[in-house]
Structures are given as C-alpha cells and as structure tokens.
Amino acid sequence: MSSNMRKAAVLAVLILGLVGVGASPAGAGTTQFSGTAAFDTGGVCNGVGVPSNFFDYPPIVMSGGLQGCWYTDVLTAKDNGVPSGVYLETGQEMFVGTFDGKTGSFTTTYRFESKWDPDVSSLVEVKGRCQHPIVAGAGGLAGITGRVDFRDVVANGTYVYRGHINV
Numbered sequence: 305m306s307s308n309m310r311k312a313a314v315l316a317v318l319i320l321g322l323v324g325v326g327a328s329p330a331g332a333g334t335t336q337f338s339g340t341a342a343f344d345t346g347g348v349c350n351g352v353g354v355p356s357n358f359f360d361y362p363p364i365v366m367s368g369g370l371q372g373c374w375y376t377d378v379l380t381a382k383d384n385g386v387p388s389g390v391y392l393e394t395g396q397e398m399f400v401g402t403f404d405g406k407t408g409s410f411t412t413t414y415r416f417e418s419k420w421d422p423d424v425s426s427l428v429e430v431k432g433r434c435q436h437p438i439v440a441g442a443g444g445l446a447g448i449t450g451r452v453d454f455r456d457v458v459a460n461g462t463y464v465y466r467g468h469i470n471v
Contacts, residue, residue, distance in 0.1 A: 372401010
C-alpha cells in the first residue's frame with residue numbers, strides 16, 4: 305500500500321469514527337426539561353428539612369419539569385452600581401421536590417448576572433440569568449448530575465428555566 309493510500313485510509317477511519325461519535329446521543333440517559341418558576345406567595349414551600357442558610361430569598365415554586373421548591377444561599381454579591389447597573393452574585397441553591405417521577409432533593413452552585421437600570425432610584429431590573437451546575441442529590445435524586453439555567457422574565461417577576469439532568 306502506497307504512502308498516499310495509507311494516509312487516505314487513516315483519514316477515512318478518523319472521519320468515520322468522528323461521524324459515529326457525532327451520531328451517538330449527546331448524553332445517553334440525560335433528560336432535557338424546562339418550566340416556569342415564581343416566588344412562593346401562597347405558602348406552598350414549607351422549608352421542612354432545608355438548612356437555615358438557604359433562606360436568603362423567599363422560596364421559589366417550580367412548575368414544569370421540576371415540581372417543587374427552590375431555596376437560595378447567597379455567598380457573594382457585587383453591585384457594580386452606576387453607571388453600569390451590573391449586579392453579580394454567587395452561591396448555592398437547593399431544590400426539594402420531584403423530577404421525572406423521582407422525589408428527593410439536589411443542591412447546586414450558581415452564578416447570577418443581571419443588568420439594572422443605572423438610575424439608582426428606580427431599582428428596575430433590565431435582564432438577568434443564572435447557571436446552576438448540580439453538585440449532589442439525595443433521596444430519589446441521589447446520583448443526579450446536570451445543570452439548570454434560569455432566565456428572569458422581568459416584565460412579570462417570574463422565571464423560565466431549562467436544563468439537562470441525568471438521574
């Protein structure tokens with residue numbers, strides 16, 4: 305076999321291998337999900353079993369792929385103030401409820417970024433989003449991995465979320 309034929313054969317094997325990898329499921333066993341969320345105004349979230357440091361904000365009621373309550377522990381906050389209006393926050397959060405028919409809880413770390421109207425007197429959010437890599441699960445959600453991303457719907461003070469989870 306000539307050197308050029310050998311190179312062509314190796315290239316063909318590499319290309320076929322990459323095509324095979326691309327054709328396999330991106331996350332075999334991974335479930336994509338989405339939903340909406342809003343602060344608990346009706347006393348749905350009772351906080352039973354949630355550590356006391358997870359109440360820096362009122363609980364959030366989750367509907368859609370995640371059914372339950374979301375609790376927040378703020379670890380760092382940085383308000384860049386005027387003129388930028390940028391606010392950054394990190395911390396950890398806890399979900400307690402049901403996912404894909406399994407009941408339990410999981411914790412995440414998070415990073416929140418938002419832009420606020422630079423007029424300090426207005427306190428109006430322009431946009432916000434956060435990313436939540438899952439750290440650990442318990443109960444029916446033990447062994448869970450994945451990520452949940454939120455986007456603020458500033459017009460009505462709610463949130464939309466989506467993510468990928470493997471249980």
